[in-house]
Structure formats: C-alpha cells, structure tokens
Amino acid sequence: MVAEADPIIRVQGLRTQFGTQVIHDNLDLEVRRGEILGIVGGSGTGKSVLLRTIIGLNRPAAGRIEVFGQDVAGATPEERLALEQRWGVLFQDGALFSSLTVAQNIEVPMKEHLGMPARLRDEIAALKIAMVGLPPEAGSKYPSELSGGMRKRAGLARSLALDPDLIFLDEPTAGLDPIGAANFDQLIRRLQVNLGLTVFMVTHDLDSLHAICDRIAVLAEKRVMVIGPMADMLRHEHPWLREYFHGPRARAAQPQLREGPDGQLEEVRT
Amino acid sequence: MADGWLKAGLGESGAVLLQAGGQWDAQNVTRLDQQLRSLAPGDNAPMVLDLDQVERLDTAGAWLLYRTVKARRAEGGQADFTGLTPAYQTMLEQVAANDQPAEIEPPRPPTLVAILDRVGRGTVEVGEEAKQQIAFLGLLLVSLAGTLRHPSRLRLVPLVYHMEKVGFNALPIVGLISFLIGVVLAYQGATQLQRFGAEIFVVNLIAVSVLREIAILLTAIVVAGRSGSAFTAEIGSMVVNEEVDAMRTLGLDPMEVLVLPRVLALVITLPLLAFFADMMGLFGGMLMCWGALDISPGLFLERLQGAISPWSFWVGMIKAPFFAFLIAMVGCLEGLRVTRSAESVGQQTTRSVVTGIFLVIVVDAMFSIFFAAVGV
Numbered sequence: 001m002v003a004e005a006d007p008i009i010r011v012q013g014l015r016t017q018f019g020t021q022v023i024h025d026n027l028d029l030e031v032r033r034g035e036i037l038g039i040v041g042g043s044g045t046g047k048s049v050l051l052r053t054i055i056g057l058n059r060p061a062a063g064r065i066e067v068f069g070q071d072v073a074g075a076t077p078e079e080r081l082a083l084e085q086r087w088g089v090l091f092q093d094g095a096l097f098s099s100l101t102v103a104q105n106i107e108v109p110m111k112e113h114l115g116m117p118a119r120l121r122d123e124i125a126a127l128k129i130a131m132v133g134l135p136p137e138a139g140s141k142y143p144s145e146l147s148g149g150m151r152k153r154a155g156l157a158r159s160l161a162l163d164p165d166l167i168f169l170d171e172p173t174a175g176l177d178p179i180g181a182a183n184f185d186q187l188i189r190r191l192q193v194n195l196g197l198t199v200f201m202v203t204h205d206l207d208s209l210h211a212i213c214d215r216i217a218v219l220a221e222k223r224v225m226v227i228g229p230m231a232d233m234l235r236h237e238h239p240w241l242r243e244y245f246h247g248p249r250a251r252a253a254q255p256q257l258r259e260g261p262d263g264q265l266e267e268v269r270t
Numbered sequence: 271m272a273d274g275w276l277k278a279g280l281g282e283s284g285a286v287l288l289q290a291g292g293q294w295d296a297q298n299v300t301r302l303d304q305q306l307r308s309l310a311p312g313d314n315a316p317m318v319l320d321l322d323q324v325e326r327l328d329t330a331g332a333w334l335l336y337r338t339v340k341a342r343r344a345e346g347g348q349a350d351f352t353g354l355t356p357a358y359q360t361m362l363e364q365v366a367a368n369d370q371p372a373e374i375e376p377p378r379p380p381t382l383v384a385i386l387d388r389v390g391r392g393t394v395e396v397g398e399e400a401k402q403q404i405a406f407l408g409l410l411l412v413s414l415a416g417t418l419r420h421p422s423r424l425r426l427v428p429l430v431y432h433m434e435k436v437g438f439n440a441l442p443i444v445g446l447i448s449f450l451i452g453v454v455l456a457y458q459g460a461t462q463l464q465r466f467g468a469e470i471f472v473v474n475l476i477a478v479s480v481l482r483e484i485a486i487l488l489t490a491i492v493v494a495g496r497s498g499s500a501f502t503a504e505i506g507s508m509v510v511n512e513e514v515d516a517m518r519t520l521g522l523d524p525m526e527v528l529v530l531p532r533v534l535a536l537v538i539t540l541p542l543l544a545f546f547a548d549m550m551g552l553f554g555g556m557l558m559c560w561g562a563l564d565i566s567p568g569l570f571l572e573r574l575q576g577a578i579s580p581w582s583f584w585v586g587m588i589k590a591p592f593f594a595f596l597i598a599m600v601g602c603l604e605g606l607r608v609t610r611s612a613e614s615v616g617q618q619t620t621r622s623v624v625t626g627i628f629l630v631i632v633v634d635a636m637f638s639i640f641f642a643a644v645g646v
Contacts, residue, residue, distance in 0.1 A: 085297070098613055103374040114296060120303045122374050127333055130368035139372035144611060163296045163328035194364050195329065196357075 006069070008033045008166055008198045009054060014063035016046065016053055023049050025222040027063070036192055036199040038209050041219030042240065047202040050219065051168055054200070055089055056080065067166070085113055088159025088167040092174060094151035096143040102154045103129065103139035109161045128157040133187055149180040153187070160191070169201040173208050185211045206250050218244075274298035274324075274331065276305050285316040288338075291323030294331025302331070306338050317342050322353030332361040336369070399625075406603045410533065413525040428531035436497040436532075437539025441546060443496070444489050448547035451484055452476060452554025460563050469563050473573040476555035478582055485547035486586045487634060490593040493540060494626035498601035501532050502622035505605025506615040514606070524606070533598040540594035541587055548586065581646040589637050593630050600626045 009031035016023045023046035031037050039047050052058045054065055056072050065072045070083055096105045106125040110116045116124070129139050132153040143151055152172060159167050172188065173181035185205075189212045192199050203209065209216055210230060217227040218241060226236055233245050244250065272292035281287030288309075294302065319335060321327070327335075335351070342349035351362070379387065417424050459475040505528055508514050514524050552574070559565040565573075604622035608614045 098611075101375055103372055107374075110296070114300055116300045117303065120299065123337070124299075124330055124333060125374065126370060126372035127329060127365060127368055129372045130370040131329070131364070134372075136370055136372040139374055140376045144613075160329075161296075163330055194360060 006033065007031055008068060009200065010064075010066040011054065012064045012066075014050075014053065014065065015061045016049060016058060017061050022222060024053075024219075027219075027223045029217060029224050029227070031198060031200055032215075033198055034192075034196060035214040036188070036201060036212050038213035038216045039200070039202045039219060040204065040209065040216060040244065045219040046222075047219055048170055051170055051200065051202050055087065055168055081113070085109070085162050086164050086166065088162070088164040090152065090155045090159045090167065090169045090172060092170045093148070094143065094155030096151060096154055096158065098143050101140050101142055102134070102146070102157070105143070105154060106158045106161050108158070113162065124161075125157075128160055129154075131160070131191065132157040133183070148175050149177075149184070152176070152184065156187070156191075160195075163195070164197070166198045166200065169199060169203075171202055171204065173203065173205045178207075181205060181207065182211070188212055206245075272325065274302050276302055278309065281318050285318050287318050287320060289320045289323065290335065291325070293326045294324050294334070295326055295328040296330040299330045299334055302334055306334055309338075316348035317350070319349065319351050320353045321351060321355075321358055324353075324358065327358050327361050329361065329365055332358070332365045336362055336365045340369075402607070403600070403603060407599060409525060410529065410599060413523070413530055414533075417526070417530060423526065424534075425527065425531050428527075429535055432532050432535035433539050435500070436493065436536050437543060440493060440496060440539075440543060444492055444543050444547050445550045447488055447492060448480075448485055448550040449554035451488060452480060452551040452556075453558045455479060455484070455551075456555040456558035457562060460559070470565065470573060472559060472563065473555075473565065473570055474577040476552065476559075477574050477577045480551035480555065481548055481578060481582045482585045483634075485551045486544045486589050486593065487630070489540065489544050489547045490590075490597065490630045491627055493536070493543065493594075494597045494601075494630060495623055497536060498597045498626040499619045499623050501598060501601030502605040502608075502619045503615060505529075505602055506608035506618055509606065509608045510610055510612060510615060512610075529602040529606075532602055533595060536594040536598040537591045540597075541590035544587060544590040548583070585637075585641055585646060589634065592633060592637075596629045596633060597626045600629060 007030035009029070011027060011029040014024050014027040014029075027050070029050075039050065041047050049058060053060050054067065054072065060073060067083060068086060070079060072080075072083065075083060096102070097108065100108070103122070103125045106128050107121045110121050110124065126136070126139065129136065134150060134153050134157065138146065138150060138154070143154070146154065156167075156169075156172075169188070173184050176184060185208050188199060188201075191197060192212075201208070201213070203213075213230070215227060215229055216233055217224045218233070219225070220238075220240055225238065226233065226241065233241060236242070236245075274290070274292040274294045277289040277291075279287045279289065292298070317339070319339060321335070324331075339349040339351070354362070378384070455476050456472055459472040460469055463469050463472055463475070505514070508528070514528070517524050517527060556567055556570045559570050560567055601622050604618040604625070608618050
C-alpha cells in the first residue's frame with residue numbers, strides 16, 4: 001500500500017498549450033490521499049483543462065503527471081486501463097450514455113472491464129443508485145427523462161461503479177438550485193468519508209468550498225498560485241483572491257470567522 | 271496483495287465457518303460471487319463469516335458478504351461476522367443502509383402489443399408530419415408573398431451565401447456523377463442495341479433519358495443528401511442552442527431570416543445545376559460513344575439534333591424548381607422540428623434526407639403522368 005503521506009496525484013512542471021496559447025506553465029500540484037481538493041480560478045484559467053490533462057484526455061506539452069505513483073502520459077495501454085479503473089470522473093452534465101438507462105449506464109464499466117454476470121451487476125447498480133440518493137425507479141429511466149440534479153447523481157453513481165479510490169468532479173454543483181447544490185455537497189462529503197475517497201473537484205461554488213473542501217488550490221498566472229485550507233485563502237493578500245473570497249457573493253456564503261486564541265481563524269457558531 | 275479468496279470449513283460447535291481474505295473489491299467480486307452462490311444451502315447450522323484476513327473491502331465486496339448473511343438470516347438461520355475492523359463495519363453498514371432493489375430497464379410490453387403500438391404510433395406520426403408539411407408550405411408561401419410585395423425585406427447576403435454553398439460548391443460532385451452516368455448509359459445501351467445492329471440509337475437513348483429524367487433526378491437526390499441535410503443540421507443546432515427562440519424575442523421572423531434565403535437559393539441554383547448535369551451527362555455519353563462505338567462527336571451531335579425536341583430538354587428543366595422547393599422546405603421544416611437535444615438533430619437530419627428524396631420521386635412520377643397526358 002502507498003503510505004498515507006504520499007500524494008495520490010503529483011503534477012510537476014506541467015505545461016499545456018493549444019497552438020500558441022499557453023494555458024498552464026510550470027504548474028505544480030499535489031493532492032493528498034483522502035482529502036477533498038477544490039480547484040478555483042477565473043474563467044479561462046484552465047481549471048477543466050487541468051482536470052482533463054490529469055485524466056489523460058489532453059496531452060501535456062511538458063511536465064510529469066503521476067496518479068497513484070504511475071506516470072499518466074507514459075503508461076502502456078494496460079497500465080492505463082488499470083489506472084482508469086481506479087478513478088471515476090463526473091463530467092459537468094453527467095455525460096450519461098443517452099441510449100442506456102441509468103442502471104445500464106452504471107453497469108457499463110462493470111460489464112466492460114470486469115465481466116460481471118448480469119445478476120451481480122444489477123445488484124451492485126441498485127446499491128450505487130441508493131448510495132447517491134436516487135429513488136429505485138430512477139434506475140429504469142433514460143437520461144433525457146431526468147432532471148439536471150438527477151443526471152449528476154446518476155453520473156456520480158457511474159463514476160463510483162468500480163469503487164474507485166479517487167474521483168474527479170467537474171463543477172458538480174453548477175446548474176443546480178441552492179437546495180440541490182447543498183444536498184449534492186453533503187452527498188460528496190458523506191461518500192468521501194464512508195468510502196475513503198479522494199476528491200479532485202473543479203468548482204465555482206463558494207458554498208461548496210466552505211462546506212466540504214479540505215484544501216483549495218487557486219489557478220492564476222498559469223500555475224497554482226496558492227494552495228491551502230479556506231482560512232489561508234481568506235487571509236491572502238492577492239487582489240484576485242481578496243475579490244473572490246471577500247466579494248459580495250463570498251460574504252453571503254462565508255460563516256462568521258474570528259481570530260481564535262491561538263491566532264487561527266475559527267468559526268463563530270450562533 | 272493477494273486476490274480475494276474464500277474458504278469454507280467447520281467452526282466451533284458445528285457452525286459453518288467461512289473465512290474471507292485478500293482483496294474483496296470490485297476486481298475480484300465476479301469470482302467470489304460465483305463461489306458464494308455455489309455454497310450449498312446449509313442445514314440450519316449457524317454461519318460465521320470471518321473477515322480477519324481481509325486486506326481490502328469496498329462496497330462491491332461488502333455487498334457480497336452482506337447479501338450472504340442476509341440470505342441466511344432470511345431462511346431463519348443464524349449468521350454473524352467476526353474479525354471486523356471499524357472500517358469494515360462502516361462499509362457493511364453503508365451497504366446495509368443502501369440495500370434497495372432498483373429497476374434496471376423499463377418494463378417491456380408483450381411483443382404483439384409492442385408491434386401494434388409501433389404501427390399505431392408510426393401511422394399517427396406520418397399523418398402528423400403530412401399535416402405539418404402542409405401547414406409549413408402555407409407559412410412559406412405567405413412569407414414568400416410578403417417578400418414579393420416588399421422585395422427590400424429579402425436578405426440578399428444570406429441568399430448569395432447559400433447559393434454558393436448549395437449551388438456552386440455542388441458543381442464538382444453533380445458534374446462527376448452525371449458524367450459517369452452518361453458513360454454507363456452509353457456502354458450498357460450499346461451492348462444491348464448492338465444485338466439488333468442499332469448501335470446508333472444509343473444516342474437517342476442517352477439524350478432522352480439524361481435530359482428528361484436522369485440528370486435532374488440525380489441532381490435532386492445529391493442535393494437532398496448534401497444540402498437538405500445541411501439545412502436541417504444548421505437550423506436544428508440553432509434550435510438546440512435556443513438561437514431560434516432568441517430570434518423570435520428580438521422580433522426577427524425565422525421564416526424570413528432562416529427559411530426563405532435557403533429555399534430561394536435552392537430554387538435558383540437547382541435548375542442551373544440540372545443544366546450542368548444535362549451537359550455533363552451528354553458529354554460522358556458522347557465520349558463513350560466515340561471511344562467504344564466509333565461514333566464520332568460530330569455524328570453524335572448530328573444524331574442528337576434529330577433525336578430530341580426542345581421539349582425533351584424543358585421537361586427536365588421544368589421539374590427542377592419544384593424539386594428544389596420540396597427539398598429546401600423539408601430540410602428547413604425538419605430543422606425547426608428539432609427538440610432541444612443533440613440526439614434529435616441527428617434523427618431529424620436523417621428524416622429530412624429520406625423525406626426529401628421520397629417527395630422528389632413522388633412528384634417526379636406525377637410529372638411523368640402529367641407530361642404523358644399532355645403529350646410531350
């Protein structure tokens with residue numbers, strides 16, 4: 001087993017570019033086992049590009065990306081397949097296969113990679129459906145018959161199909177109403193605790209950042225400018241960070257904080 | 271790390287002891303599932319599941335264990351876990367809390383009912399579509415009349431743009447296909463006519479069939495596949511993107527902005543394309559006659575003059591604007607019928623091509639009857 005202290009994702013000197021447009025330059029990032037890491041940054045700073053590069057959908061121009069200690073770009077097809085079975089990805093709108101029902105969507109990886117018999121697949125799919133909080137009758141629905149929130153839950157269930165150690169979420173709460181978004185946050189937190197997941201989450205949702213992220217990485221100037229817990233973000237002096245975390249929308253999301261006796265910020269509970 | 275394994279043995283006081291070990295995760299459950307299912311349904315001896323040597327347990331593995339215990343308890347037997355770590359305990363509790371069978375597929379009706387259902391739906395849909403086509407035709411004519419009264423409202427730039435796209439850019443493919451058909455007709459005709467020593471009549475065959483039917487029909491089919499589908503896909507993706515709705519809220523009429531320029535562009539260019547196809551078809555036939563039958567181009571043209579009347583040419587040309595109108599109308603209508611999903615763009619595009627070609631052939635048949643009746 002990999003020791004607790006080892007990072008589950010290690011990105012070193014990453015450079016990505018499309019044509020002459022450089023998105024990331026000399027970007028370093030480490031994700032620790034068992035944490036929920038939130039990635040924030042202005043539009044066009046390449047948050048989703050970073051996610052796609054780590055999971056191997058974009059090829060980096062330079063740099064090294066290791067996931068579970070395995071070099072992603074240099075992996076042989078067999079190694080890649082093994083990697084892909086250890087992580088799950090939730091795309092923005094779920095990216096469910098539209099010709100399959102929700103349950104069949106969840107069963108796709110089980111059928112393709114593990115050759116599970118139909119009966120066991122159905123049992124495990126039902127389990128995942130319940131775990132992400134979908135009603136049993138949602139299993140036989142097609143993606144077009146579901147609401148946005150249900151599609152995301154179904155997509156999450158599919159990403160959990162093979163019991164991965166690591167999941168990537170691309171704006172999981174975008175497009176959900178505040179109640180749905182809060183529920184989704186709690187779902188992610190609950191699954192992360194119960195299943196021992198590591199979560200890599202691109203988000204713009206300040207509520208999610210406050211509620212569930214252990215650490216936050218800020219993308220700016222083509223690299224990870226700051227990484228740390230929420231309290232660090234709030235203290236940071238960079239103008240963009242101040243505006244982001246202290247702007248009018250941020251104040252509404254922020255729990256009341258005060259300087260504790262040990263100089264740490266702590267939450268005031270009323 | 272060992273693969274997951276399971277050993278059955280006898281425990282204390284006659285209990286069945288199942289020892290689990292290694293990796294109980296998704297990678298191993300297929301095999302473990304078979305093993306657990308093949309366990310003999312025991313007498314009512316108590317069962318003990320020992321997890322002491324399990325190295326890794328995920329929800330899939332926990333589900334197998336939980337299911338086994340649950341089944342035994344449901345039979346009235348006794349079943350318990352030993353050797354649980356707190357983490358495994360949590361995992362098993364998670365699984366127990368989420369034990370709820372789900373529906374996998376929508377229920378299927380019996381085959382006969384399903385067939386009747388499809389036939390019924392198909393019939394209603396055809397009727398519905400015919401109704402929509404007629405309604406759309408009316409809308410289009412009204413819009414056209416409006417533009418005729420106020421010609422300044424005609425959008426010239428899109429019109430020219432579409433003329434280039436559906437007309438000029440189609441020249442190579444239409445020309446090549448017609449040329450090849452001319453060649454094929456000459457060759458096939460010649461081998462048949464040679465048997466009667468009437469090779470020279472191959473010129474009549476080529477001239478009449480190319481001018482009256484083949485050139486225009488082929489051009490219409492190519493254009494339906496090329497431009498009818500493009501109209502549907504373009505307008506359809508605008509519908510998906512809510513651009514058409516945005517147009518309406520801005521006071522722009524999609525009929526005037528999107529549909530009319532496309533319809534007019536095709537009505538203007540299809541006759542020109544058909545003329546080009548006529549020429550290329552005859553040219554292909556002429557070359558083949560020269561090469562294979564020793565009918566020189568001079569002789570070919572001389573025979574040609576005798577073989578056809580101006581009407582042979584006009585019979586083909588008259589049909590062109592009608593075909594163009596049908597193809598463009600169906601293409602635009604199917605585009606506007608796209609619902610807000612990417613999938614439906616594909617469906618409607620297919621439908622547009624099939625309907626377009628079908629209508630062209632139906633109308634072509636009606637023209638044949640008409641021309642036969644008036645005797646040209």
